[in-house]
Amino acid sequence: MAEELLALREQLLAEATCPVCLDVFEQPVVTACGHSFCGQCLAAVLGDPPRAAACPQCRAPLEPGSQRPIRSLGNMAGLARSLEEEAARPRCPQHGEALALFCEPCAALLCAPCRDGPEHRGHRVRPAEEAARELQKKLRRNLLYLQEQKKKLNHRGDEKSEDLQVTVRLELQRVAESFEELQQCLEEQKETLLAQLEQMSHKLDSNSGEYTRRVLERQSLLDTVIAQIREKQEQPAVEFLKDVGTILSSCEAAMAPIPEPVSPELQKSIQNLTEKSQQVVAMVDKFRVNLRSEIDWGRREQVTLDTETANPHLILSKNCKTVRLGPEEQNLPDSPKRFMQWCSVLGTLGFTSGRHYWEVEVGEEGWWAVGVALESVPRKEPLALHGSEKVWALQEDWRGQYSTICKTPHPLALRENLQRIRVCLDYEMGRVTFYNAKDLTQILQLEATFSERVFPYFLLYLKETQIRVCD
Secondary structure: OOOOOOHHHHHHHOOOOOOOOOOOOOOOOOOOOOOOEEEHHHHHHHHHOOOOOOOOOOOOOEEEOOOOHHHHHHHHHHHHHHHHHHHOOEOOOOOOOOOOOEEEOEEEEEEEEHHOOOOOOOOOOEEEEHHHHHHHHHHHHHHHHHHHHHHHHHHHHHHHHHHHHHHHOOOOOOOHHHHHOOOOOOHHHHHHHHHHHHHHHHHHHHHHHHHHHHHHHHHHHHHHHHHHHHHOOOOOOOHHHOOOOHHHHHHHHOOOOOOOOOHHHHHHHHHHHHHHHHHHHHHHHHHHHHHHHHHHHHHHHHHHOOOOOOOOOOOOOOOEEEEEEEEOOOOOOOOOOOOOOOOOOEEEOOOOOOOOEEEEEEEOOEEEEEEEEEOOOOOOOOOOOOOOOOOOEEEEOOOOEEEEEOOOOEOOOOOOOOOOEEEEEEOOOOEEEEEEEOOOOOEEEEOOOOOOOOHHHHHOOOOOOOOOOOO
């Protein structure tokens, strides 16, 4: 039956098709020779202005104005067009019916049997054409809004980029000018201080030469007076008394104190200048260290130990800056944060961004590890330090051998024992770097990928071990 209906539809379409445009008739007309065409198709054949022509189908002569509308054929063409549109409608794969309905909650096309099924019963269902019109309006509104947002977004993006570019350029100029001014100021202070020190050096040289000259003169005078006294002692009394006054005057001159090579005034001036020089050098050293710290190492953190995380065997100082291993386990309240399997403790500060550093002092003897750990580091179960993906640390064992604690641990060959260590954390770059705080030489750098909070980490193995966080 379906095949017969399909054949009838095809036959109807063939009868309702214009032989010129090969489409369904639009406002059909019939010629004197009995052939039908779309009104516009035949008008195109007759031309503008209309003139005599041949029938496109039988070549019979056609005169302008001889064609007549044929409404019945137009109605049939309308029916054929409706059948074609109906046949072109998508069909329900389950029921074979046209998908002429739209379920709003499910945003799905339905046929009539689908609408009455349990899946869509109670939902708001509308004719597909009506729903399409409403949704088209809604999409147009969304399109206008999104286009406006796009314009604003691009505008804001350009403005932000330009503003940041201006900021960067100003900062480039400001930094360059600041360092030039600083360099000029330091150069002026250096020249002034060096000139004053050179002046004091010349004064010392001059005074030293004068003192040497006076000493030589005094030695010559002493030799002369001593010889005169020895000679005078051998003379008779009368002869002895003739010029004894001159010799006595020479004795007084020879016994007069020689002025010190450096006067108290000059010594005080040199002392004041030396103190000033030492202060300037200390200030420059401190400035250099602080500048390098801010640029290379970030912010120095005042780390304190978190008592809530400390293993019961650990003893913390009152200021929570020092930790040592006690002789026995303490009776401490249990906490989800407390380490139970390893004698470990975390710092109170955790970091999720930025660059930070802190320093620790370790004893000459002991077995310890310092570094950083993730917030999710195991607290209650044993922690596999060798190959750990939760801890990045520097370790010294009971033999005095240094090694790393990380995913790929390895030994370290250090020339001297460490006493003070600087631990540097760069969260974004994923780096943990260790320096010998004595001379700021790099000991070790570990690579990591951080995706959660990171804390300072401390681990003690032996009773004589002690770690102090420096202020």
